[in-house]
Amino acid sequence: MTGVLLFIVGIVAALIGLGLSIALHEIGHLSFAKLFKVRVPQYMVGFGPTVWSKQTKETEYGIKLLPLGGYISMIGMYPPKQGEHATAQGTGFVSQLIEDGRQSSAESIPEGEEDRAFYKQAVWKRLLIMLGGPFMNFVIAAVCFAIVAFGFGVYQPTTTVSEVYQCVVPAGTEEVPEECAEPAPGYAAGLEPGDTVTAVNGVEISGWDELQGIIRESVDEPLTLTVERGETELDLTVTPRPNEVYVLDQTTGQILEDDNGNPVTQTVGFVGFTASSERAQQDMAYVGEMYGQTVSGVVNVVVTLPQRVVQMFQAGFLGAERDPNGPMSVVGVGRITGEIAAQDEIPVIDRIATIVQIIGSLNIALAIFNLIPLPPLDGGHVAAALFDGLRRWFAKLRGKPDPGPFDAAKLLPITMVMAVVWMVIGVLFIFTDIVNPIHLFQ
Incomplete structure (x- = not known):
């Protein structure tokens, strides 16, 4: 009975760690948005139905049912259509999708607050806003690794x-x-x-x-x-x-x-x-070594993600052996922390230190995954801002007039496709972690 209780405690610890990591990731975005006076109507942790929320002067802070992500909504994410075809309306599904995105963005801007729209900000400000989330995860990881190295010590x-x-x-x-x-x-x-x-x-x-x-x-x-x-x-x-x-x-x-x-x-x-x-107890150099090894491992997983997805499919549906160093979903992380917490023969300090290190590694994974330059991830917004800055710089270099803000609404079809792809991959990973989980202890 004690082992089952500790297993549950481990899972809860993983969920709390994940929830706090997501919450702080979004605070990273929120902090820069507030610093640059961008209006933020919502700050939410999770997806699905709202469990709790509180309205401040202009921002609603809340928690949603599924702790699988989070978001902040900013006014004016997309600029209005530019040029002579600004009033033209498309008739196809893709054109309508883009127009709906522009319309929704325009409607989010209260009268008199046009300068507080996201698309109105300088490129460097937009970059800092979107990089604020991953940066926060990198900081959390450093804190977790420092706690392990300086506080608990390393064998x-x-x-x-x-x-x-x-x-x-x-x-x-x-x-x-x-x-x-x-x-x-x-x-x-x-x-x-x-x-x-x-x-x-x-x-x-x-x-x-x-x-x-x-x-x-x-x-x-x-x-x-x-x-x-x-x-x-x-x-x-x-x-x-x-x-x-x-x-x-x-x-x-x-x-x-x-x-x-x-x-x-x-x-x-x-x-x-x-x-x-x-x-x-270790020094800062050891923290850097832990950090570098974790970053290297996560980058390797991201670079080989298509291959990893195939491997997860084979493990989930064909019974292939799981790679103990491969990716896993939040379900897999919860199971691993549960197994660690349930090991009575392992000293409590060792179990706590291992879970803290796992949370640090999880934050690096969240940061690097979000930096993939595809919408709707943070990296997609970073790529759009960089492209906007480059095209304006190139126009100025050639003596051409400012082309105006990049029409990021045109990326909405890619956003929808990639959202479905990430969702399918997420479901596959969760399914595999249920039917063919990674076990640290046999």
Whole structure:
């Protein structure tokens, strides 16, 4: 019963984190809009029926039923039609859609507040308004990662021995032999669990990274390890043996493959022990490293999104195996946080730290996804503003008159198509996360 309750708590924590992330994303847009005096009739978190709202002088703040997004509405999103055909009316569906968009935009502007319309703002102001949301998500992610690194600390390997291996096992060996033809160097030298290595060849070491580097580079070279065992200090002589290990990608941690798809290996020195780990507070450089790795992973998912969609379809309808590093919906994130919260054998501080880190990663995903230069995402509005600025700059460069604001209403058909595409992808991801979820713990 306790496990089920904790699982629910984890899901609720994920939903609260997502809701706050969306709310702050929209506050990023709202803050710049208010700063530049753009009138904002609505600020809403979620979609669907309104659960709660409060009207201020000119803005209605509210929460809607489905926490799958949010929005602010600004007056005058689209400029009126320019030129000699300003009064012409189209007859086709697309033309009518564009005209309806322009009409709705015009009707949103109260009399006397034309200068507060979104399309009237300078290009740099429109850019800041639309980039304010993703910027806020990037800030939230930095705060979450800083809390994990500075507050909770991060598990790091130490120079204290956790386990000593009896045998040398090359990469790719499926079964560990019951008897060793020759014992592993550490085992043969008398290294024991609990020993702490303090120096190599009489030179004090700073930590695990330095110790591991020395061992890996000292194939067949005798090393004198100074270790502390309880109250005793002693020297052990070990000679690292050559051992084949997989080469890992420093960003993803996955095994690298050659052009033929075979795992890449390298020969390194091997002593035969694992290091114990303990939480340690990290510096700002580590926060930057966490940030960079997360951004790199999310960008990779976005760039390969068509391929990922195919994989999700195969996982959802054909039973294919899920990629543990692949994308997931809010349902998948909720399930993962629920699984983490329900693990009684994991210390509470570890579970909380992991959930905070997940929320940070989620914010980076929200920011980067919203920067895709397609409507109705923020990146679509950014692209439109940039195009508007470039065409005006180019006209000025050529000595031509100002062409007027870019008719962003013409993008409405693309907006509708992409809205349907994003909705279908979202439903597919949710369905797959229900029928074939990613499990951290089996």
